[in-house]
Amino acid sequence: MLTNNSHCVAEHTHCAVILYVIKQALRRGRVPQLRQNIITGEWVVITPERSQRPHDFKIPSSHKNESGTEKPCVFCVGSPAYQTRIHTYESNIIYVIPNKYPAFVENPEYCSMRSKIDPSGFYTTMPSVGGHDVVIVKDHDCDIYSFSTGIWTELFLMTKRRYEHWRENRTCDYSMMIYNHGVPAGASIDHPHAQTFASNIIPSYIIKEIKGSKKYYNSHKSCVYCDLIVYEQKQKVRIVAENDLFFACTFYAARFPYEVWVLPKHHQSHFDSEGQRTLIELAQIMHVVFEKIGKTLNNPPLNFYIHDSPTRDGEKNYYHWHIEITPRLSHYGGYEIESEVVIDVQSPENAAEYLNS
Ligand SMILES: [Zn+2]
Numbered sequence: 001m002l003t004n005n006s007h008c009v010a011e012h013t014h015c016a017v018i019l020y021v022i023k024q025a026l027r028r029g030r031v032p033q034l035r036q037n038i039i040t041g042e043w044v045v046i047t048p049e050r051s052q053r054p055h056d057f058k059i060p061s062s063h064k065n066e067s068g069t070e071k072p073c074v075f076c077v078g079s080p081a082y083q084t085r086i087h088t089y090e091s092n093i094i095y096v097i098p099n100k101y102p103a104f105v106e107n108p109e110y111c112s113m114r115s116k117i118d119p120s121g122f123y124t125t126m127p128s129v130g131g132h133d134v135v136i137v138k139d140h141d142c143d144i145y146s147f148s149t150g151i152w153t154e155l156f157l158m159t160k161r162r163y164e165h166w167r168e169n170r171t172c173d174y175s176m177m178i179y180n181h182g183v184p185a186g187a188s189i190d191h192p193h194a195q196t197f198a199s200n201i202i203p204s205y206i207i208k209e210i211k212g213s214k215k216y217y218n219s220h221k222s223c224v225y226c227d228l229i230v231y232e233q234k235q236k237v238r239i240v241a242e243n244d245l246f247f248a249c250t251f252y253a254a255r256f257p258y259e260v261w262v263l264p265k266h267h268q269s270h271f272d273s274e275g276q277r278t279l280i281e282l283a284q285i286m287h288v289v290f291e292k293i294g295k296t297l298n299n300p301p302l303n304f305y306i307h308d309s310p311t312r313d314g315e316k317n318y319y320h321w322h323i324e325i326t327p328r329l330s331h332y333g334g335y336e337i338e339s340e341v342v343i344d345v346q347s348p349e350n351a352a353e354y355l356n357s
């Protein structure tokens, strides 16, 4: 049996090993960090440990290796990744692992060391603090278009628990759950999985949404998202699905063809304030929306994201959490990327018509 003293010694040795690994990584310049664009003020996460050589940037085309045989899946139950699971976040349907190449890291010691990387003072650098998980659906053979409402519910309940965990982490300013389906949407592994990012920055796009929502609230004295739902219910030209607690429609100024938004009908700033009954209703509407997208567009590559209030903010009357679903049917060209003005080739009204036919 370990005495208190021997326990301390063991812990100290463990810390010393971690510190050694960190110092080695620092020496090789292989630790992620946040760098600020000195002109626009936007943040970039540099994760050099992920890709080092030009051929590492090649897009993986399939699950098969060069001889055409199947590679063992890296996320299936029993894989080395499964062995790294966080045991308190495992259910019959889902398990959670820390991302092997995190964009934001939880170990405070690791982070405090990284803040010393750029001593010049010309550029602004911050440690990339927070967390980065992979939330993995155990069943390899299902995909986002065949998730049952049970899988959807479990996915959202697990995400809520991870958000609650990040909220307790004092270094976290923003949590974002994202899902990539298909190689063109950024998924390099076929096995169904979501990711949650917990960052010490608020993403630029969310800052724009908050600023715009506040401005709308100040001039209309109401929440723009609540008003949008009421307006779309009256217009009836962009509705995709609806149930007791949620509303789904194509977005009037869509950035992507067939972009669909899913919003709670009640005003709520934070996703993780929602209870189980609400998340079951969310699961039901997602099941319906994905059935429509899958059927209409032949299971396209796609992303979806939860847009939420910043972690440290209390309940706000101007911001309303929601989900944006963005099928990846076309690529952005130079104009879209550089001007941030999107040319969407599909009208949202026609998209809704097709999705409902
Ligand atoms: Zn698998």
Ligand SMILES: [Zn+2]
Residues within 6 Å of the ligand: 223, 224, 225, 226, 227, 266, 267, 268, 319, 320
């Ligand atoms: Zn609202």
Ligand SMILES: [Zn+2]
Residues within 6 Å of the ligand: 209, 307, 322, 324
């Ligand atoms: Zn949004």
